[in-house]
Amino acid sequence: MFFSVIIPVYNRPQEIHELLNSLLAQEEKYFEVLIIEDGSEFTCKQIVEQFQDRLNIRYFFISNVGQGFARNYGMKQAFGDYFVLFDSDCIIPSHYFSNLRSAIIDRKLDAFGGPDAAGHDFSDFQKAMNYSMTSVFTTGGIRGKLKDPSKYQARGYNMGLSKEAFECSKGFVDPNKGEDIELSIRLKKLGYKLELVEGAFVYHKRKSTLLNFFKQSFSFGQNRINVSRYHSEAVKLIHLMPVFFLIFVSSLLMMLFVLPVTNLLFIIGVVILGLWKTSIFFHASIVNKSIKIGIISIITSVGQLSAYGLGMITEGLKKVFKG
Template structure:
């Protein structure tokens, strides 16, 4: 039986860590430790973590702020397990999670793995709509949680990611602390010859952000991160990553098509609107079927548009800095 070291960076989110630790007390596989590393928080969770000491093998650390990537490195240095697992603090872990990981590691021998995210039945309607956007085939979320990314191997994301001790000993930890640090880390591990895979049953309930404004800011950061990754691995910037930016530019161009239609009579604006309406209809129908809720289906339209515009604007602004200001 492997011993797992669960590493959780934390920054000013004491309420989130309580829910995460509570979910870990219910794991059916129990050979694990938990390391909570406070990354220079002003609102710390020391007392909350201490309240779980009788139910979990848990250790609490406080360090100066250095960002989530380097905070995970701190956790690697202090971990005692055979396998390291990284969670974001806004995750809730199903009871079968570690058992599912142990089963698939025994079957496939992954050195690096990732798991999907899902919407808990307890999530509110906005959170469920956001979760849909992040996993939908009608958004870039559709490439998450697949066996392979388009054009390459599966790159685990740090909200739900595991690696063996031998990976850390050979490759080291994160070399950047923000803006795509997890994808850069995954690519580096795979290029070192280690095997990566998805464990479908090792999903987490990822709360993400609870408002569309917060979600926009998060996706804007993700768009910037994709460009940042290309600074290290230019060939990893693929056509699919341009989709949100192209979608944003398409929406912005509607005014131009309207002017052209008014001046020339060519029905470009009408055609563009029909394309957009078809896309909206597909999102609504699919989300409604997936969530069994018409209201969440409607909210999912806004969530997908927020995702694509946030990511697209972040992608374009960081791309401008890279290609024209560097």
């Protein structure tokens, strides 16, 4: 099995060096790398050239089409039996391809999705962001951890599919609006076996600032609704939890100005929210062995859920009124 690694890049040359270095350190060497420069103003071509004699690597510059279509372009140029997709802000553990190859062969997978994690050298903010995206107290722990791996919907930062599955599905149909989730659902409908491979995880360097992280969370909420335009079943009850959370927090804030602080309903709401925040603080502090990260995780968790919920509401209203 020969892997083709497809990496779309848009104005983020600083990330590529670290990603390519991690690919150099792979135990499994039987793969090629395709860098798809998606119409960037600031290109990574010079950085890629530094790895020409150490990696089987090719560089392509195309007009800006969005990461989904850039991935399609890369897969059309690839020579591999199996295509592996990474985002440029990922770092790949040395055992990644060894674990992936075993899972594909043992489980006869046509496609897969892998989880993400925070590296030991990540900043406190990045570790807190990772916590809020993966914790049982926020996303329910469904991002990268499922009792039934066949229910997983792969994410574009770490996913893959066989050449046959790509040629049959034609790849992504949307450039950048939940295109990875849409493809995951469609591949399963086509009869291909897609599962979560927990051992094929990546270290994912998320947005560098809280504001950018919240903006990304907002777009994730929008994307979930956008996918439902293709697949009505894409939005399930668990995906609506951030909407309920946002309504709950907003209601508490309104009560603060309307009801006396001694009102029983207000007190119950404050207690529930306080217990949730306390749980996040202790859990995040223990997981990351840092009280500071525990404190930051409260901020990232509240912001992530609220922004995601707002994104779903905003896009949902557009869908209702614009069709």
